[in-house]
Amino acid sequence: MSAAMLTADWFLLGRELYYRKFEIYSMAWHQEINLENYIASSASYGGPIAIRRDDQKFVKVQGTGQPIISIFSGSGKQIASFKWTRRPIVYMGWSNDEKLICVQEDGMVVIHDMFGKYLHTFAISQKVQDAKVIDAKIFISPQNFTGIAVMTSNFKIFLVHNIQEPKTRQLSELPRSSMQPTCWSVISEESTEVLIARGLELYRLKQDEHLTSAMLEPDITNKYTSILEMAVSLNARHLALCGNEAVVLYWERDSTLLVVGKYGQKMLYSYDGTVHLVPEIDGVRIVSNTQHELLQKVPEVVQKIFRINSTDPGSFLLEASKQFQKGSHKANEYICLVKNDLQTAVNQCIEAVGYEFDTEVQKMLIRAAQFGKCFVADMRSDSYVYMCRLLRVLNAVRDPKVGIPLTVTQYPFFLKPLYVKLKCMKKKEQGLLDRLITRNNYYLALQIAKYLKMPEKEGSSHILVHWAKYKVSQSQLEEETVAREIAEKLGYTSGISYSEIASTASEYGRKN
Template sequence: MTSVSVAGEWQLLYNRFYRKLTIYTMQWGRIDLSRHRIAAAPFGGPVAAIRDDSKIVQLYAESARRKLLIFNAAGRALASAIWDRPGGRLVGMAWTDDQVLVCVVQDGTVYRYNVHAELCAPQFSMGKECFEQGVVDCVFWGNGMVCITEGFLIFCVPDFKNPVPCRLSDPGIDEYPLCVAVIDPQYTMSGNVEVLLGVGDHVLLVEEDGVQQLGVGVGPFQKMAVSQNGKYLATFTHDGRLLVILTDFSKIIFEYTCESALPPEQISWCGLDSVLLYWDERELLMVGPHGHPVSYLYDEPIRLIPECDGVRLLSNSSMEFLQRVPDSTVSIFQVGSTLPAALLYDALEHFDRCSSKADENLRLIRSSLAEAVETCIDAAGHEFDVSRQRTLLRAASYGRAFCSQFPRDHFQEMCKILRVLNAVRNHEIGIPLSIQQYKLLTAPVLIGRLINANHHLVALRISEYLNLNPEVVIMHWACAKITASPAIQDSALLEILLDKLKLCKGISYAAIAAHADNSGRRKLAAMIVDHEPHSSKQVPLLLSIEEEDSALVKAIESGDTDLVYLVLFHIWQKKPALDFFGTINARPLARDLFISYSRYYKHEFLKDFFLSTGRLQDVAFLLLKESWKLEKNPMASKGSPLHGPRIRLIEQTQKLFSETKEHNFESKAAEEHAKLLRLQHDLEVSTKQAIFVDSSISDTIRTCIVLGNHREAMRVRTEFKVSEKRWYWLKAFALATVRDWDALEKFSKEKRPPGGYKPFVEACIDADEKAEAIKYIPKLTEPRERSEAYARIGMAKEAADAASQAKDSELFGRLKLTLAQNAAASSIFDTLRDRLSFQGVY
C-alpha cells in the first residue's frame, strides 16, 4: 500500500518517472507574481521581488512607492528597501552564485544588494554607449551578465567580482532579436561567454572576436534555453515546434509539435531529460525525447527556477520541486517492483507486523542484501518527507544487521547529511536543498549562506556536527552582534562576545576589534583587541584605533623588532618630535632600535633626540662622524669650501664635550683639531697648494720648512707648543729633504741642540749624504751612538774605535757581524779583539 501511495504521485514521461513535491506554503501574504518582477537564486536561495512598473496594478493598502522585497524560499520576509534608484526603469534582476542581487536599470547603471537589501558594493556603469542608447534587456549566468542596447550592441560583464564591462562583436542587426540565450563560459571552447540571438530563420552566435550564423533555415525561434551542461539548446519555433539541438547546431536531438503556435512565456530545462514550457494560460507542459508530454494546470501564475537536478516552481501560494524520480526511489516504490531494495523495504513492514514473511524476503535477497541496503540509504537521501526518510533508513538498518560486510560509514554519512538538510529546509531557514544540490554546493558554502542570512545558531550547530571549524560562524556572529547592538554598553557587550568567542580557540580577536572600530565603537575595539594572543595581529589594530602607547608596549613585550619598528614609524609620523622622544625614551628597547636606525638614516633627527634627553656627548660624537664624512668627500682634498663646515662641526663638538666633566680629553682634542684645520686651511690659501689639510702637526711643520716658509713653521710650533727637541728633529729632516746642507749646518750651530746632534746625523744618513754625516758624528756624545753611526756609513775603523771606547762587548760583536763582509773591517776587529782581550766574547 505504501509503494502504491508513493508511486501514485508520479508522472510517467516515456520510461522515466517524474514527481512534483510541494515543499512550502508561501508565507509572503499578498505577493502576486503577475504584478512583480521576480528573481530567485538557485540552490534553494532567496527570492527578490519588486513591483513591475510596466503594468497597471491595484495597490491594495500598500504604499505607492516601490520596494525591493527579499524573502527566503518559503516566502518568509528577510529584508526590504525603498526602490528609488535613478537611471530609468528596471531592466534586469538576478542573483549571482554568491547570492548578490544584481539590478540593471535603463541607463546601464548596475546596483548590487546583499540578502538584507543593503547595497553591498559600489554601483558601476556599463559604459557611455549603454548610457546614451539605453539598455533593453539583460541575460545572466553564474557570476556574469550580457546586456543589449536599443542600438543592438551587446556588452558583457564576465565576472561581477571584478566588474569590467567589455563590448562584444557587433551582430550587425537592425531589429531586436526574437530571443536571446547565453552559453556559460565554462562550457565554451574559448572560455568566454557566447551569446545566441534568434534572428530571422537562424541564430547568430556572438563572441568577443566574431559573429557566426548557425542553423540557417531551422528557425525562426521564439524562445531558447541552454541546458545546465551547455551542450543542448531547447528552442520553440514560430510554427509551434519544440526542438532540442546541439549548441553547435550539428544535430537535432528531438522534435515535438505543440498544440499552440503561441510562444511560451517561459522555457526551462528540467535536469537533462526534459524541457518545461509555460504559457500564460497557466499550463505547464513537460516534454521528453520520447512519448507523450506531461501537462500540469495551474490556477495562478508560476515562475520556473532551474536547478541542477530539476526545477523549482514558484507560485503565489506554494513552492514546488519538479524532478525526475531517482532510480533508487523507483526501484523501491514502483508498483510491482521485486528488486532487492523493494523486498528489503517490504521485509521491514512484515517485521513491524511480526510476520514471518520478513525472513522469507531476506532469504530471497541474501546475495544482494548489500545492494539493497545501499539503495535504501540512497533513496532516503532523495526524500524531502522526514517520516519516509526515517522508514527508508530503518529498512537499511534492518538489512545491515544481516550484512556484516556493509561499511557503516555510508549509513552514518547519510544520517548526517539528512540532519543538515532537514535543518535548513525548515521554513524559518527556507533553503530547500536536494541532496544532489547539497553535494554540489558543499557544506562550507551552505554555512556561509546561513551566516549571511544571520542564522548563526543553525550554522554553528551544523559546523560542530560536521566537525568543521566554527571560527567563521562565531566571527560573523560577533561582527553582526556589534552592528546590531548600538544601545548596549561596551563592557556589557564585551562580556556577551567573550562568552561565545571562547568557544573557538585561535579565533582572530583583532578582526572583530577591527569591525568594532569600523562601526564607530573604538573603545570596544580596544577592549576586544586586548584579548588577541597574536601580537602581529594585535599591534597593527591598536595603531589603527590610535592606541599607540598600548601598541608599543605590546610590540616590546612580543620581542619582535619588526613590530617595534612598525609602531615607531607610525608614532614618528603622527606625533610631534618632543612627544615622540618622550614616548621612546622611557622604553629602552624602542629607544635603542630608534637610535640604531637613525644613526644610518636620520642623523639630524637623532641629534634632536640626544639634545632633548640631555645626551650632549652623543650629539658631539654624531658631529664628529659628520665631519669625518666631509673629510672623505673628494672635494675636501681640493681645497676649500668644505673645510669651513668641517671646522665649524668640530668646534661645535668641542663645545658639547666641554659641557661634561667626563669628556675633558675629547674636548681638548676637538679644540686642537679645529685650530689645526684652520691653520692648515690658511696655509693652503696662502701657498695655493692643497697639501696641508688633514696632515699632522709634524707633517705641517715639515712641509712648511720644505717650502721655505720658516716663519709659518715657527708659527705652527708656537701655536701647538711643539717641544724644542721635536722641533730639531723635524727641521733637520726637512732641510735634509731639500738637501740644503748649508742651512742644516747653520741650524746646528745656532746653539747646542737640546737632544744632541743625533737628528742631524740621522737626517744626513737618511738622505744618503755620507760627507755631511761625518760633520756631525764626532759631535755625538755617546760612544755607542758614534760607533753605530760610523758603521752605518761603512767607516769600520772609526766604528771599532768608538766601540772600544764604549767598552761594550755586545756592541762590538754586533758591529763585527754588520761589517763581516768587509775583509779589512774584519782584520781591524781581530786586531782590536787581541788588544782589548775580548776573546771571551767570541
C-alpha cells in the same frame, strides 16, 4: 505507506522515464503576494526569492508609489524589504554567493545583500550608458564567478565576467537587419558566448567585437516561423530545462504548465495563478502564490525501489522491513528472495533516502537499510552513517523557518569550492555554514558545526567571529552592551580573530 501512495505524484514521459512533482513548502506569503503583479527572481540551490512590482501591470498601491523590492526565503518567509530610489530596473537576479544584482537601464549595476543592505555599484560601459540597456542576463563564468551580459537598444551585447572585478567586453555584432532579436541566452562553458535569435535566424556571438557573428542552423525538423524562447542555462521565466530529458514551458495567459519529454510526450498542469520557474541542476522549482514545488526526473534508484511490481533488491528489502515492523513471518520470505543481493539492497536504500524530502519516507528507507545490515557480515557502516548525518543537516536547512530547499544532488554543487583571493579552498561544510551566516542564522550554523565535529577554526570560531562582527555593526546597540555580550559569548574560544572584529567595529565608528 503503499507503493501506490509513494508513486502518486509520478508521471511517465516515455518508456521507463518517470518524473515527479511534489510540494516542498506551503508559502507563508500566500495571503499577501499575488505573483501575477510581480517580477520574481530566485537564487539557485534553494536560495532567496526577490520580487518587485511589474511596471507593466496596473496595480493599486499605497503610499508614495516608489518601487519596493521584497526578499523572501524559499518558504515565503520575508527576509527584508526596501524602497528602490534609483533609475528603473531592467533586470534583477542573484550572484552565486546570494547577492542581489539589479541592472538599471543606464547600464549601472547595483548590488545589495539579501537583507537589502547596499553594497556597491559599478558601470558596465560608457557605450552602454549612451545606448540604454533593454535586457540583461546573469550567468556563472567557467571560473565560477558571477557575470552579467547586457543588450543595448541598438542590439549590441556587452559582457562582464566577474562582478567583483568588473571589466567589460563587447561581443561580435549581428548583421544589419530591420528585424529585432526575439530572444537570447548566454552560454558559459569553456568560454562565454551568446546565442541570439532573430525570427528564423540563430546567431552565435563571440568575444570579439571585430568578428562577424556566426549564423547557426537549428536542428529543428518541424516548420517554424520564429524562435521565441531558449533554455540553455539556469535563467528562465517561461521556459526551463528539467534535467537533460525534458523541458518545462509556462503560458502566463492561462496559467498552464507543460512538461515535454525529448520524444514528444507531454504532461499538463493548470494553476490558479501565475507561477515562477526556477531551473536547478536536477529539476525545476515552481513557485506559486500558495506553494513551492519541485519537478524532477525520478532518480533511478528511487524508481527501482518504489516502482510498482519492482523486483530490485532494494524493493524486496523495503518490503521485508515493513513486514518485520508488523511482526509478520513474511519478512523472512522477502529476505530469502534477496539474500544473495543484500548488500546491494542496503546500498540502494541508503542512496534512495537522500533524494526524499518526506521525513516519513526517509525513516522508512533508513529502517530498511538498518534491517538489511543485520544480515550482511562485516558490512561497513560508513555510507549509512554519512547519509544519516547528511539527512539531519539537509532537513535542518529545509525547515520552513530557514527555507533552503536544498537537494542531495545540489549539495556538492551548492558547496562547490569557491576560489578566494588567497587561492585556498573552502570545505563543503564550511560553504553551508557561510550560507547560514549570510542569513544571520548563527545558532543553526553552530549546531551543524558541532554535529559534524568540525575543527573550531573552520566551525565555531569562524561562526562566532561573524556573529561578533554582526553585533558591532548594529549601531542602535550601546557599546558596553555589545562588548559584554561578545566577551560572554566568545570567552576563551580558540581561533578567534579579534583583529577582524576590531576592524569591523572601527568601520562602524566604534573606537572603544
